[in-house]
Amino acid sequence: MSLAFHINGVSLGHGDETVVRDLDLDIRPGEVLVVVGASGCGKSTLLRSLAGLLPVRGGALLADGAPITGPSPDRALVFQDDALLPWRSARRNVELPLAIRRVPRGERRRLADHWLAQVGLADHGDRRPGKLSGGMRQRVQLARTLAGEPKAILMDEPFGALDAQTRAAMQRLLVDVLRTTPATVVFITHDVDEALYLGDRVAVLGPEGVRTLIDVPEPRDPATRGTPVVRAAREEILRSLT
Numbered sequence: 001m002s003l004a005f006h007i008n009g010v011s012l013g014h015g016d017e018t019v020v021r022d023l024d025l026d027i028r029p030g031e032v033l034v035v036v037g038a039s040g041c042g043k044s045t046l047l048r049s050l051a052g053l054l055p056v057r058g059g060a061l062l063a064d065g066a067p068i069t070g071p072s073p074d075r076a077l078v079f080q081d082d083a084l085l086p087w088r089s090a091r092r093n094v095e096l097p098l099a100i101r102r103v104p105r106g107e108r109r110r111l112a113d114h115w116l117a118q119v120g121l122a123d124h125g126d127r128r129p130g131k132l133s134g135g136m137r138q139r140v141q142l143a144r145t146l147a148g149e150p151k152a153i154l155m156d157e158p159f160g161a162l163d164a165q166t167r168a169a170m171q172r173l174l175v176d177v178l179r180t181t182p183a184t185v186v187f188i189t190h191d192v193d194e195a196l197y198l199g200d201r202v203a204v205l206g207p208e209g210v211r212t213l214i215d216v217p218e219p220r221d222p223a224t225r226g227t228p229v230v231r232a233a234r235e236e237i238l239r240s241l242t
C-alpha cells in the first residue's frame with residue numbers, strides 16, 4: 001500500500017517565521033521523491049508537516065485525499081540520528097512497531113528477524129545499538145521502519161552522518177529493500193548524486209515553493225551515472241539550487 005500526497009498552496013513556518021509559501025506538489029503513490037534545496041529552505045519543515053508533526057499555516061496538505069492532522073503509523077519518519085532505544089537489542093527495537101500493530105509476540109520475533117536479514121544484520125539481532133557501527137544502526141532503523149509496514153517513508157538526510165563508503169553501501173541497500181515495499185518515499189538530501197541515484201523525481205525547494213521538478217532518467221541504475229542525460233539532469237538541479 002502506498003500513499004499519495006497532495007500539497008496545494010501550502011504555507012509552513014515556525015513562530016513568526018514563514019519558511020515556505022504557496023507550495024504546490026503532488027507526490028505519487030509508490031514513487032521515490034527526493035527533495036533538495038539550500039540549507040534552511042524548509043526541507044525538514046515540509047517533512048515534519050507530511051509526518052503530521054507540524055500543522056500547515058494555509059493551503060491543503062492531504063494524504064490519500066484526507067487532511068493530515070497528526071502523526072500516523074502509515075507515515076514513518078526516519079532521521080539522520082538513528083533514534084534507537086539503547087537499552088533494547090537490535091531485534092527488540094525492530095519489534096517495537098510490531099508491538100504497536102499488536103502482532104502476536106511469537107510472530108514479532110520472526111518478523112523482526114526477517115527484516116534484520118533484509119538489511120544484512122541476520123547475525124546481529126542480539127546486539128544493543130551501542131555495540132553497532134553508525135551504518136549498522138541506520139540499517140536497524142531501516143528494518144524497524146519497514147517492520148511497521150508504513151504506506152509512506154519520510155527520510156530526513158538519513159545517511160548524512162555516514163562516511164562516503166558506508167553511505168554508498170546504504171544507498172544500494174535502500175534500493176534493494178525498497179523493491180520489497182510499495183511505500184511512497186520522500187527523501188531529503190544535500191547530495192545531488194544521491195538524489196539522482198535514488199529518486200524517480202527530484203524536487204528543488206526554495207522559499208517560494210518548488211523551483212524545479214525533474215524526472216530522473218533511469219533511476220536506481222548505477223550504470224547510468226555520468227551518462228549525458230543524467231549529467232544534464234544534474235546540471236539542471238545545480239542551476240536551480242543557486
Ligand SMILES: Nc1ncnc2c1ncn2[C@@H]1O[C@H](COP(=O)(O)OP(=O)(O)OP(=O)(O)O)[C@@H](O)[C@H]1O
Binds near residue numbers: 019038040042045046
Ligand atoms: N523548531 C523550530 N523552531 C523555530 N524555527 C525553526 C524550527 N525548525 C526549523 N526552523 C527554522 O525554519 C527554517 C527552515 O528550517 P528547515 O530545518 O526546515 O530547513 P532545511 O531546508 O531542512 O535546512 P537544512 O538543509 O540545513 O537541514 C530555518 O530558518 C530554521 O531556522
